[in-house]
């Protein structure tokens with residue numbers, strides 16, 4: 001491990017120093033090339049140094065970087081118009097991160113009920129294994145003990161139910177409930193999909209009880225699963241949705257989207273941000289949308305995703321001692337390991353391929369959405385080679 005003594009010790013850093021990125025590749029100071037299937041955890045959605053994004057950023061940098069939200073920001077309005085045009089939403093609030101987008105989503109849901117004369121409805125029901133960020137409210141929403149420990153009393157108003165237990169979800173609803181908050185496909189939790197039917201049932205449950213449905217599409221959004229947003233696979237829409245990660249293509253950018261009704265409590269002065277929605281972020285976000293909304297872009301994600309799922313299934317067949325199961329949709333994929341996920345992760349890195357560990361002993365693969373079929377096959381060869389080595393090591397140990 002390198003010594004980062006002047007930094008908080010919150011990260012166990014991998015001793016690799018990248019200097020440049022080109023598409024699916026990251027290049028170290030020494031010129032070593034790594035295939036990036038981690039993408040800053042689903043952030044560099046169009047790969048590294050995408051020419052359209054670089055041009056948009058440089059162009060805006062020459063004009064104007066920052067403006068307070070006390071002024072009109074035309075690029076912000078345009079971006080919001082395009083997002084609402086493409087989704088269920090009527091209103092957008094821009095943030096700098098996923099956790100802030102979730103904070104806004106939670107505040108919007110609580111404020112909705114307050115605005116409708118039911119201030120006691122502030123409870124948010126979430127799902128075990130969820131990840132919603134690292135602020136005090138979002139660690140309470142995620143509910144994971146390892147993220148809550150030592151940070152004082154857990155923020156009030158968050159209840160968790162077991163993954164996949166619809167009866168528990170129904171039973172958790174009471175007079176104080178405001179919303180159900182859910183990731184359509186858990187990322188950090190181990191690429192665990194909420195079945196379509198369950199999402200539809202949850203939507204119906206929310207309607208029945210006057211709850212708002214908040215979707216956390218911070219990781220699943222902006223094309224990652226082969227639809228613009230993952231909830232489209234289930235044919236439902238939320239009332240509120242948090243997005244971030246891929247929407248900025250590497251620039252810190254998030255957003256909370258809501259229907260007109262759900263956003264009705266968020267009147268002047270109820271919420272704010274200094275940096276959120278500034279002209280630099282808006283220029284890059286609009287440029288990401290230019291690419292993602294192009295004809296055929298989402299289809300390519302589905303096509304290359306299929307190459308991955310087929311290739312990974314074949315790897316799973318050949319190395320059953322290493323791979324237990326292949327999970328995911330589009331280019332949000334997970335290898336559930338039989339060996340420790342760290343062993344496969346390390347072996348992949350030795351093959352110059354970067355993945356990300358997730359919960360439930362999974363290695364996540366989140367390649368750039370711009371990846372070609374040829375690059376996908378090259379990546380699969382590296383994963384195959386890594387699995388072969390791990391399998392060989394396991395055989396030696398036995």
Ligand SMILES: *Cc1c(COP(=O)(O)O)cnc(C)c1O
Nearest residue numbers: 097098099131132133187218219
């Ligand atoms: C990454 C992530 C977040 C938190 O985003 P930050 O930008 O790190 O605050 C929230 N929800 C999900 C599903 C995520 O993957």
